[in-house]
Amino acid sequence: MPVSAYATRAPALPDDEARVALLQRLNLLDTPPEETFDRVTRLASIIAGVPIALVSLVDHDRQWFKSRVGLEAQQTPRDIAFCPHAMLGTDLFIVTDAENDPRFRNNPLVTENPHIRFYAGMPLRSSQGHALGTLCVIDTQVRQLTPAQEDALRDLAAIVRRELLQREAAAMSQRMHRDDRRALEESIAALEATFEQAAVGMVVMGMDGRLQRSNQRFATMLGYTAAELKGWHYSRIIDPSERARTERDIVRIGSGEFSSYTRERRYRRRDGDYLWVNVTVALARTPDRQPLHYIAVIEDISERKRSDEALADLRADLEARVVRRTAELQAVNTDLAQVVEERDRTIAARRRIEEALRSSRETLQTITDNLPVLIGDIDRDLRYRFTNATYGDVFHCDAADLHGRRVADVVGPERMARLAPLFERALAGERVVNDNVVYDDASGRIWSATYIPHRQNGEVNGFYVVSYDVTERKRLESSLTEQAFQDPLTLLPNRRSLMAHLSEAMADNAPMAVLFLDLDGFKRINDLYGHESGDVLLKRVADRLKASVRTTDIVARLAGDEFVLVLHGVLGEHSLSAADAQHVAASVIVALNRPFDIGIQQVGVGASIGISYYPGRPSRPVSAKGVLSCADLAMYEAKAAGKNAYRLANDDCVLAHAPRKQNDGVLVIPASEA
Structure with a gap:
């Protein structure tokens, strides 16, 4: 049967242009087979008990198979493909009997080779929610999957999606390297102010373990001034019971075993009390790969720790469920571990490339781009002078493209009307905090924003924005109230x-x-x-x-x-x-x-x-x-x-x-x- 005679064509996808553009940037189409994907399709075929399993990527006018088991064809026309139907949803799309399904009974893939009767497909989505394709299984016989088989297909699709996300991250990294490094002097000033005014603690520590520089937020956490902390060995502020573990981590990062680590630690304050923090440590190197100094980002998690104690019983129940779920996924644990290891190698390789390119003045830029914090510099005309990478994630754009754009055009008129009075106070020289900002209604994420005046030669010529995600804290507060x-x-x-x-x-x-x-x-x-x-x-x-x-x-x-x-x-x-x-x-x-x-x-x-x-x-x-x-x-x-x-x-x-x-x-x- 010709394609033109097929009554129900594959549906159009609402984000098709952006979706296909991302797919092409990933450089996956028309590439040789890879064991990473082939391993998943083999497992899918065995687990579902079907002869055909595919990793399908949907282009403008075709679906192309990155991995295939039990099928000779490398691609099929998009108009007759089953996968675009599955890509409209978020969960498994199942057709138990295509021959008696009005959507597919006249489809050439049903009436002719390979004579599809059963189909199950799980959409593969990018980090921005674009459906790039599916992990699907096919049979020439009518069948139904058991709940355990359905869960297994979801887990295998998660493995493929993780691999695609890694490719997406690598593509984004390459794109960042091609961007123009402009306005260096202004960026350095903005980054310096960000270091000093950040809502999290930041420390630069020498290879001898002594603090070379710390921002005021970190000093305030401990009850000191930044000047008092300068030259201190880190062992003076850390809980003695955790010093040995900290020394081991520093040795391992210095040897190149890993490029950074994140740990929960207890720091001793000036008044003798202990403070729980989440500390991320990375090793900065010179362009010739020689160790330069350590960079640490410290977040006060005392409130979260207190909440953790209140939720101990709930956590125990959750851990029991995790144990049960882990047992169910034991069959694919080895593959997941290999995926994680490959991801870590990819991330480490990307960081090594970044570290080789940056100079000392780019260190703070890299920190802000890797922080889960939205950081920007806005002039008196309310136009962006600087934004970090988180801006791009929040507003679904390339952060570099925001330079020179009006804030109102980015956040929208309604949100701008609510933020304008706060901006006016910041431009008047006041440090302003807004603890309930929603940048994207669809995501439902809640942010806490601080607006810090940007002074130059004694005059306020703009202000900085430092905003971090407090959604989980808000949800936790609501959950505790409901349980009470x-x-x-x-x-x-x-x-x-x-x-x-x-x-x-x-x-x-x-x-x-x-x-x-x-x-x-x-x-x-x-x-x-x-x-x-x-x-x-x-x-x-x-x-x-x-x-x-x-x-x-x-x-x-x-x-x-x-x-x-x-x-x-x-x-x-x-x-x-x-x-x-x-x-x-x-x-x-x-x-x-x-x-x-x-x-x-x-x-x-x-x-x-x-x-x-x-x-x-x-x-x-x-x-x-x-x-x-x-x-x-x-x-x-x-x-x-x-x-x-x-x-x-x-x-x-x-x-x-x-x-x-x-x-x-x-x-x-x-x-x-x-």
């Missing part, structure tokens, strides 16, 4: 969340009822079937309680088998009354008396409920704790009356925060009626 107000088993609000809600609701002075519920017979089930079954029962109870009330009401778990329901607002066409609360309590008891399926057995429990009714606008002050205590005491009265019942606390208890006497309104539901 949620019961981890049932995912219901916990006691802290309940008390906050009661206090807020009572401030509105609207009618409200609090139902304090304790399960009858739970301990017997817990002892008989074990705590895991008991946990399943508690989650089933939570689901049934939520189904028994309105979505505007609150269901919370205090502890053990104790739950609290908060009814408020209006019920139907009238305000909530005590009678309404008793009606809800009766319906809850009936609902909980139905058997529960806990997996190994069906079990039954009862419920004793105490009701505390808050009418709103009381004659005497009422606290949330008092209303809850009244409901608790009423619940114990219901238990004493024979369990599986409810009792309503009288008004005196609610208004006085403590019980005076209980009423006689008790509903007991016999098990036969429930």
Whole structure:
């Protein structure tokens, strides 16, 4: 069948021009086979149990196979290719029976050789999200993959993607080397200011281990001035227990075993306390490869360490999952290790090339380009005089192209309107910090920016921008807040969340009822079937309680088998009354008396409920704790009356925060009626 007769052609990709341009820069098309890719296709064919496996790269009008197993053809027309369909998504694209799929049943690859019936492809994306091609497996028979096979194909695709990312990084490095080294004097001044005003500590250390230079940020971390630190041996500031490890790392980097390293260390402050830092150390060399000095970048991670301690339990669970996942990936660990080793060799080779080209005045430029920090120099007309490589990553462009461009044209009018007042303060000579900047709405990343006046001859002729990513810190703060107000088993609000809600609701002075519920017979089930079954029962109870009330009401778990329901607002066409609360309590008891399926057995429990009714606008002050205590005491009265019942606390208890006497309104539901 000719290609023109194919009804459903391969879809167009929205970023096709940029995608193909990147693919051509990588110099992969029409190149000889490489074992790095062939190893992956062989594994994919074996794992999926299919005769054909390909690493496919999609050009303008063709798909070309960088690696192929079980297929003679080197390329096919793009119009009939399956891979562009897979490249539209982010996960595995699977066609179990192409002959009966309306998208592919007239495709020449289905009706003719190689007679495709089954296809599964995982998109291969660049660092900027462009889909360059796929890792795919093909069969001439209808089939389905198991979940384990699907996961394995995803992992193998990750290996290929990592190799492509390395090629992309190498291409970017070569492109950087071709760029014009212009405005050296101005760049040196900008880099010097960046060194002194950076939001992270920076140190230049001689080969003898003595500090030749440090910026003010590093000196402030330790409680000294930069002048006081000059000439100190690094051993004076490091935790004595870590000196031996530090000396070993310095020896290894000096011998060329690796070009840089990153470690977490403890530094001793002037006041005797210790400070946790993340330190990255690189060895600068002369053009003839002789060691020159060490360059260290130090980040204060004390806050993160404190957060790590708060999340110890969560980390233990994550580590257990990692162990399980590692076991599943054991079959491909050797290949992954080789990929990582090849990546490290590529990175080391690129750094050696960079170090051979740069002079002493280029040292700071290289540091800023390798920092995970956005650094720029902006003049009084709000045009860029200097940007580091991170600018290009954040704004999806070549950082060198930003020179001379207006800030407003790069960040957009809406964001410029928010930033303009901060820029004006910096141009007036004020050091300004903005802790909540979003440069790219699509990425969702949050940055902390510092605007530092750029003074020359006593006049402010612009300002520096130093901005670093604080997204994970913001997410961690949000996660800790959420965990503090949620019961981890049932995912219901916990006691802290309940008390906050009661206090807020009572401030509105609207009618409200609090139902304090304790399960009858739970301990017997817990002892008989074990705590895991008991946990399943508690989650089933939570689901049934939520189904028994309105979505505007609150269901919370205090502890053990104790739950609290908060009814408020209006019920139907009238305000909530005590009678309404008793009606809800009766319906809850009936609902909980139905058997529960806990997996190994069906079990039954009862419920004793105490009701505390808050009418709103009381004659005497009422606290949330008092209303809850009244409901608790009423619940114990219901238990004493024979369990599986409810009792309503009288008004005196609610208004006085403590019980005076209980009423006689008790509903007991016999098990036969429930």
